[in-house]
Amino acid sequence: MNDFLNKLQAKYEQLMEGRYGQIDPLNTALLVFSCLLLLLNLFVHSWILRILIVLALAYAVFRMVSKNITARSRENAFFEKYTDGLLKGLRKLWRHLFGAGGYRYYSCPKCHKELRVPRGHGRVQISCPHCSHSFVKNT
Numbered sequence: 564m565n566d567f568l569n570k571l572q573a574k575y576e577q578l579m580e581g582r583y584g585q586i587d588p589l590n591t592a593l594l595v596f597s598c599l600l601l602l603l604n605l606f607v608h609s610w611i612l613r614i615l616i617v618l619a620l621a622y623a624v625f626r627m628v629s630k631n632i633t634a635r636s637r638e639n640a641f642f643e644k645y646t647d648g649l650l651k652g653l654r655k656l657w658r659h660l661f662g663a664g665g666y667r668y669y670s671c672p673k674c675h676k677e678l679r680v681p682r683g684h685g686r687v688q689i690s691c692p693h694c695s696h697s698f699v700k701n702t
């Protein structure tokens with residue numbers, strides 16, 4: 564069995580040699596997009612959604628097996644350039660709603676800078692290190 568898996572892996576590496584073969588942010592977005600459309604299609608049953616799913620998956624597979632690595636890297640850089648702000652905004656929203664790494668995140672009401680406070684200390688007075696404004700929050 565193990566020998567079979569090793570042979571299979573060797574074949575796969577041989578097949579993917581010189582190909583783009585990366586799950587980059589653009590491919591991740593395409594896969595996530597397809598999954599969301601698949602879920603939506605469970606309720607809507609639309610042929611347009613089915614075509615979009617197939618196109619997104621086909622584009623992701625095409626990008627994986629493409630030998631034009633420069634063009635695929637350029638596409639990904641273009642994608643990242645235009646989605647970077649959106650992703651940063653979503654990550655910030657997530658941090659503020661659910662916290663991260665044992666910290667709660669707040670925005671200073673006066674200067675709007677992001678402040679990080681250790682979680683689980685109850686009601687605390689937070690003093691902004693940027694503008695010295697003080698406010699009270701539950702951590």
Ligand SMILES: [Zn+2]
Pocket residue numbers: 671672673674675676691692693694695696
């Ligand atoms: Zn401040």
